[in-house]
Amino acid sequence: MVSPPSSARDAAMTRTNIARAAAVVLGLVAGTGPALAHPHVWVRTRAEIVLDGGRLAALRQSWTFDPDYSAFAVINLDSKRDGVPDxxxxxxxxxxxIEAMAETAFxxxxxxNGRPVAFGPASEPRAEYRDGRLTLHFTLTPQAPTAAVRALVLGNDDPDxxxxxxxxxxxxxxxxxxxPACVLKVSRPAKDAQEGEQLIPDEVATSRPGAASATAADYAGRVLVACP
Known part of the structure; x- marks a missing residue:
């Protein structure tokens, strides 16, 4: 049997590691039920992009999870059994x-300005559970001072x-x-994955490494900030 080139092996290992990290981060463990297709969790995001002196100072994010995942995430957090997490x-x-999400670059x-930004550890982690939904709040700050913003692009997605x-x-x-002088533009995708909507069978996502990433890209929006 001929081994794949090292670059192909490395790419496959990276995808596998990201998938495992996503499962660990989000608490998707064996025994929670059959996983028939991707995606498994649905998140609605909110973000505040904070600039200071023309540079990126912070990125504040709030993620609200679908009801099924929310219920799973808080199942052992209610000591009084009154429906309200401690x-x-x-x-x-x-x-x-939030700490675990560092494995997936959050x-x-x-x-x-065309270059990726590396973030340090997340700060200000906070959670709310309201109306059957879990919301996680956290703040990211760049590892190092950034250049003045001319063009900034933000996206949230899981390649797997x-x-x-x-x-x-x-x-x-x-x-x-x-x-105040910068322009914010939100680009929403033509497609919107609805909660519970299964889009890729697990066997396809496993056997065709590019299938999950390509499909995820179809449903991912982007945010653009342009400054003079």
Whole structure:
């Protein structure tokens, strides 16, 4: 049997590691039920892009999860069995999940003037559980000072499509702070993955490495900030 080229093996290992990390980060463990197709989790995102002196200072994100995942995430956090997660347990869960997401670069890709931005550890982790939905809040800051923003592109996606990311509806899904002269443009995809909608059979996602990434791209929106 002929081994694939090292670059192909490395790419396959990277995809596998990302998929495993996504499962660990989001608490998708064996025994939670059959996984028939991708995606498995649906997230609605909100973001605030904070500029200071023309440079990227912070990216504040809020992710609201679908009801099924939300119920699973808080199932052991309610000691009183009154349907309300204990505040201390909810806070601990938020810290653990946000810390674990560093393995996946927080499912967040930012390009500044054409170059990717690396973020340090997330800060200000916080969780809310309201109306049957879990929302995680956290803040990302660049590892190093950035250049002045001319063009910034933000996107949230999972290349293995375990998680479907979509911007929350309405004009307040993305906000820009500290940059009155800059222009914010939100590009929403033509397609919108609905909660519970199964788009790729597991066997296809496993046997065709590019299938999940290509499909995820069809459903991912992008945010553009342009500054003079």
């Amino acid at each position: 505040p201390d347990r909810l806070a601990a869960m938020a810290r653990e999940r 499912f967040t890709a930012v390009k500044l 499509f375990y998680v479907s990311f979509a911007m929350a509806p309405g004009p307040e899904a993305v906000r820009l702070a500290g940059a």
